[in-house]
Amino acid sequence: MESIFRVIDMFPVVVVHGGAGHIPKERSENSTSGVRSATRAGYTILQRGGSSMDAVVEAVTQLENNPSFNAGCGSVLNIKGEVEMDAIVMDGKTLGSGAVSAVRNIANPIQLARLVMDKTGHACLTAEGANQFARSMGVPEVPLESLITDYSRMRWKKNLAPDANPVECQMGKMGTVGAVAVDSEGNVACATSTGGMLNKMEGRVGDTPCIGCGGYADNQVGAVSTTGHGEAIMKVVLARLILFHMEQGQSVEAASDLALAYMKSRVGGLGGVVTVDPQGQWAARFSSLQMAWAAAQKDTLHYGLYTGEHFTQSIDDPL
Numbered sequence: 565m566e567s568i569f570r571v572i573d574m575f576p577v578v579v580v581h582g583g584a585g586h587i588p589k590e591r592s593e594n595s596t597s598g599v600r601s602a603t604r605a606g607y608t609i610l611q612r613g614g615s616s617m618d619a620v621v622e623a624v625t626q627l628e629n630n631p632s633f634n635a636g637c638g639s640v641l642n643i644k645g646e647v648e649m650d651a652i653v654m655d656g657k658t659l660g661s662g663a664v665s666a667v668r669n670i671a672n673p674i675q676l677a678r679l680v681m682d683k684t685g686h687a688c689l690t691a692e693g694a695n696q697f698a699r700s701m702g703v704p705e706v707p708l709e710s711l712i713t714d715y716s717r718m719r720w721k722k723n724l725a726p727d728a729n730p731v732e733c734q735m736g737k738m739g740t741v742g743a744v745a746v747d748s749e750g751n752v753a754c755a756t757s758t759g760g761m762l763n764k765m766e767g768r769v770g771d772t773p774c775i776g777c778g779g780y781a782d783n784q785v786g787a788v789s790t791t792g793h794g795e796a797i798m799k800v801v802l803a804r805l806i807l808f809h810m811e812q813g814q815s816v817e818a819a820s821d822l823a824l825a826y827m828k829s830r831v832g833g834l835g836g837v838v839t840v841d842p843q844g845q846w847a848a849r850f851s852s853l854q855m856a857w858a859a860a861q862k863d864t865l866h867y868g869l870y871t872g873e874h875f876t877q878s879i880d881d882p883l
């Protein structure tokens with residue numbers, strides 16, 4: 565039952581990540597400024613009384629449009645040098661979700677995922693079927709080239725070398741994007757979007773569009789968006805595992821740490837998460853070397869990149 569105290573005590577919050585990994589020094593400034601400005605955009609929606617779903621989709625759309633991240637423009641390339649993207653949204657009020665996988669030529673897969681949730685009776689559309697659905701919804705298709713940056717092409721080429729180890733190399737630069745939010749009504753939502761893993765096989769679908777792996781949202785527990793090695797995340801169903809720990813009484817932070825530690829010890833996987841509960845408690849945690857993250861609540865912007873880093877500024881200060 566909804567308690568009036570819960571609504572009064574609750575402060576809307578949005579928490580954003582720009583991917584777990586190892587961000588080269590020359591790219592770290594762009595990553596942190598990207599997540600901060602996406603967080604601010606999501607928070608503006610919450611401040612105006614908008615929904616957590618609108619806030620997470622706006623934040624992730626901004627990061628998809630930012631070439632510094634592995635999502636939308638800037639996505640990593642598959643083995644054939646092409647972009648195939650995965651995305652998911654989930655609404656904690658209804659447990660409704662929408663996802664797309666292996667989708668091509670779409671600038672904002674997160675918006676297509678939302679259309680899958682809002683306009684179809686399905687939870688996930690894949691590959692050409694997802695593109696056909698996009699056409700039927702009037703979502704414009706963009707040239708493949710417009711999603712490819714010089715940086716992603718350079719890394720793709722580097723990883724074609726016979727002695728390359730794409731999994732090792734990309735532990736470095738994962739850059740998937742995601743967000744979770746709680747709105748003024750206590751509704752939680754999540755959104756996650758990715759180009760997947762560097763030099764992946766054509767048709768490879770990662771954790772991101774899989775419910776419970778790339779994200780999960782339930783008003784009765786909280787919401788999570790994940791990033792990291794997709795095959796490891798799928799083995800432990802990372803997002804739902806965190807919510808399970810919260811159901812057992814753990815805080816957002818402890819639940820996130822427990823699940824990430826389990827993924828590391830059990831399957832050797834590294835990753836990161838952003839987590840909220842319906843009361844507006846939030847956490848940004850990772851087992852990788854870095855994860856660009858930012859959060860906005862009570863007119864304060866919080867952000868960090870390395871473990872233990874936590875900076876704050878007023879939401880209105882220049883980024």
Ligand SMILES: NC(=O)C[C@H](N)C(=O)O
Nearest residue numbers: 738740760770791792794
């Ligand atoms: N960068 C990432 O987080 C990658 C994503 N989880 C995937 O495996 O597709």
